[in-house]
Amino acid sequence: MTNVVVVGCGIVGATIAYELSKIPDLTVTVFDQQPTPVEPDLSLCPTSTGAALGVLMGVISKKEKGNNLRMRLESLQYYERLIPELETLMGLDIPFNRSGILMLQFEEDLSVWEKLIEIRRSQGWTLEILGLDRLNSDYPYLNLDLVTAAIYSPDDRQVNPVALTQALIAGAKQRGVTFQFGTTMTGGNDREVHTTKGNFAIDWLIISAGLGSTAITQSLAQPIDIRPVLGQAIHLRLNHPLGLNQPVITGNDVHLVPLGNCDYWVGATVEFPSDGEELAPDAASFKAVMQQAIAFCPDLANAETIRTWHGSRPRPQGRPAPIIERLSGYQHILLATGHYRNGVLLAPATAEKVRMAIEGM
Numbered sequence: 123m124t125n126v127v128v129v130g131c132g133i134v135g136a137t138i139a140y141e142l143s144k145i146p147d148l149t150v151t152v153f154d155q156q157p158t159p160v161e162p163d164l165s166l167c168p169t170s171t172g173a174a175l176g177v178l179m180g181v182i183s184k185k186e187k188g189n190n191l192r193m194r195l196e197s198l199q200y201y202e203r204l205i206p207e208l209e210t211l212m213g214l215d216i217p218f219n220r221s222g223i224l225m226l227q228f229e230e231d232l233s234v235w236e237k238l239i240e241i242r243r244s245q246g247w248t249l250e251i252l253g254l255d256r257l258n259s260d261y262p263y264l265n266l267d268l269v270t271a272a273i274y275s276p277d278d279r280q281v282n283p284v285a286l287t288q289a290l291i292a293g294a295k296q297r298g299v300t301f302q303f304g305t306t307m308t309g310g311n312d313r314e315v316h317t318t319k320g321n322f323a324i325d326w327l328i329i330s331a332g333l334g335s336t337a338i339t340q341s342l343a344q345p346i347d348i349r350p351v352l353g354q355a356i357h358l359r360l361n362h363p364l365g366l367n368q369p370v371i372t373g374n375d376v377h378l379v380p381l382g383n384c385d386y387w388v389g390a391t392v393e394f395p396s397d398g399e400e401l402a403p404d405a406a407s408f409k410a411v412m413q414q415a416i417a418f419c420p421d422l423a424n425a426e427t428i429r430t431w432h433g434s435r436p437r438p439q440g441r442p443a444p445i446i447e448r449l450s451g452y453q454h455i456l457l458a459t460g461h462y463r464n465g466v467l468l469a470p471a472t473a474e475k476v477r478m479a480i481e482g483m
């Protein structure tokens with residue numbers, strides 16, 4: 123048997139564990155420093171995954187080609203298989219919005235999008251430009267005063283990140299993966315991992331510890347600099363649903379995420395820390411997000427606030443996200459971390475890369 127240890131059980135580690143659970147002859151153990159699996163109460167379990175909105179922007183990403191785009195599109199395809207597979211395996215429902223993403227435009231010139239629509243068509247995907255008449259009839263709840271058109275992406279998705287991570291953990295457990303919560307990795311080498319609960323022999327170590335990956339790689343004398351970028355979001359409840367068509371609506375980088383019934387998430391701010399300063403949520407940034415959301419959906423001004431929260435995204439310093447590679451100086455330590463703003467989207471393609479690295483040996 124080959125011993126694989128995964129450190130970190132947010133969406134990335136949980137997806138890797140689930141993917142690896144399908145390979146015979148692997149013994150997979152997952153460690154996480156949190157005492158319990160990811161949950162929405164960030165004061166109890168402060169992870170990036172618990173703060174995420176779960177918007178999966180693949181087809182509508184402006185990237186024309188390249189590895190990052192490939193990972194986005196592969197992940198979307200994987201999600202179409204994964205959600206029903208997990209729902210059947212575990213006998214539960216995972217909130218997964220299949221109504222696509224509608225991205226509002228505020229400029230007259232749509233030539234960039236016209237070009238992208240052609241590129242996506244050649245790649246086998248659909249994007250559509252919706253004019254104001256169509257928007258008025260299909261989305262009467264939107265204020266279109268400043269809107270010129272919208273791009274509709276029917277194949278992009280949104281998933282509840284906490285529900286999905288919990289289902290992945292349950293599914294992986296059912297397939298023989300061991301989870302040890304309340305266990306912090308403190309160091310190690312190619313042969314063993316050192317934790318607060320003792321040392322464990324490994325054939326492979328996967329570091330999927332998000333922001334915790336910096337301290338772990340420091341302990342291995344190969345520091346990878348990953349820094350927090352804060353995001354604030356809010357859960358709102360209206361006294362009526364907005365309409366029949368309920369894709370994720372996005373405008374000027376603010377998302378309105380329908381949750382079913384009259385509930386919506388709105389977010390998120392993107393706040394960078396100044397050097398050496400503690401990252402604290404900025405009231406003005408949050409207000410700007412709310413103003414933007416109310417500008418395109420005025421009904422939100424009268425919504426009841428159910429909860430507000432903030433979390434941090436793991437952003438690699440001075441290099442592109444994510445980092446999926448062998449840790450320099452180690453044969454059997456893989457980094458699967460630094461997913462910044464797209465960890466929920468990219469978790470499946472990340473897990474596939476990890477599986478291929480392990481199977482390739």
Ligand SMILES: Cc1cc2nc3c(=O)[nH]c(=O)nc-3n(C[C@H](O)[C@H](O)[C@H](O)COP(=O)(O)OP(=O)(O)OC[C@H]3O[C@@H](n4cnc5c(N)ncnc54)[C@H](O)[C@@H]3O)c2cc1C
Nearest residue numbers: 130132134155170171175176177307332334353465466467
């Ligand atoms: C407000 C907000 C909105 C977002 N919206 C989206 C979105 O719409 N779509 C999207 O794709 N992404 C979104 N993201 C980004 C997404 O949340 C992250 O990219 C993703 O959650 C990263 O997952 P992860 O598993 O790498 O990290 P985490 O979820 O942080 O998990 C890392 C785990 O590692 C554990 N850990 C750390 N150090 C150690 C150690 N030494 N030993 C043991 N365990 C350790 C931690 O306890 C934690 O459980 C959003 C983020 C925020 C903050």
